């Protein structure tokens with residue numbers, strides 16, 4: 001981000017009216033209880049391209065690091081099939097890949113200690129079709145930390161498909177990893193009056209998000225249960241929500257929300273565009289994650305081996321306490337917000353040029369605001385390990401010839 005002021009052309013009145021008229025239809029549909037389809041906000045949940053996510057996603061990297069011991073345990077305890085078939089690691093929601101290198105490397109190291117160096121290992125990175133796969137392939141080819149650098153029997157693949165669909169044929173995956181990705185819903189169920197974040201909504205809107213999140217989690221689990229081999233493991237990492245309902249990002253999100261209001265007042269964003277700016281990210285409480293599993297800790301063929309919430313240190317704040325560089329703190333926090341959330345907000349703006357100017361201006365204003373009110377993120381990481389069980393043998397099946 002340069003220090004130059006960013007100019008963004010005010011939207012014209014006819015354009016604003018047309019967009020307001022379009023919005024009336026959306027609101028009317030919403031009143032009728034219809035879901036706002038993914039087609040309304042086409043690119044929700046995709047990270048900022050051009051490698052931006054890899055540069056600025058240190059918070060998810062920190063969360064993933066905290067979960068590494070559980071991934072390693074999972075790799076040590078999963079049922080390895082005898083024979084020579086490749087082992088399959090799935091990385092659901094890989095984004096641009098930088099944050100996948102350490103977990104995939106750790107998992108492969110544990111598997112190698114069990115199967116030796118000759119067994120082929122396939123690592124399949126899954127993300128939405130609009131993901132920046134060019135950067136992912138660049139990381140897989142060039143990154144010094146890439147997991148294949150010293151292992152000729154590791155084979156990377158990538159799939160551009162939603163993890164709310166079948167991504168693999170039945171029973172192909174030995175070990176799944178999904179970090180900071182299943183927090184993104186399949187659809188955005190409602191507009192959020194006065195805010196853009198699901199944690200800030202109440203009443204009917206909250207109920208719509210709660211329902212969507214519950215449905216999506218069950219769908220995600222059902223699909224993964226189908227794809228995992230018996231004895232396989234799935235490790236899921238989420239930005240956590242405390243039992244009190246806090247994410248730790250409230251000061252950041254509230255600052256961004258105030259700035260969006262100012263941008264509407266300055267007429268650089270239309271009121272209708274602002275209303276359509278909604279994040280499809282929904283952090284779940286521990287109880288919501290465990291809800292499908294019931295008292296038996298079992299959902300379909302999946303059982304819960306581990307589920308815990310941890311505090312996540314804010315590295316930018318730690319550095320600020322050492323060096324007192326508030327500019328650097330503000331830049332890092334604002335760039336984090338931009339790389340992860342701004343593409344989803346900007347998708348409410350139809351013109352590509354205005355989307356870019358919007359992202360630049362929002363980041364610039366946010367950085368200024370965060371420098372005025374320096375504060376750490378007191379965020380959390382939620383980790384979960386699931387194991388796929390063999391189907392129960394019923395007495396009739398046991399006695400049949």
Ligand SMILES: C[S@@+](CC[C@H](N)C(=O)[O-])C[C@H]1O[C@@H](n2cnc3c(N)ncnc32)[C@H](O)[C@@H]1O
Pocket residue numbers: 045046047057060061064092093094095096099100126127128131161162163164178179180181182184185186340
């Ligand atoms: C915050 S990034 C996490 C990237 C990486 N796993 C990490 O830990 O840093 C979330 C990723 O999930 C992806 N994602 C969101 N919804 C998805 C879906 N339905 N199917 C596949 N990927 C999805 C996004 O495109 C994005 O790349």
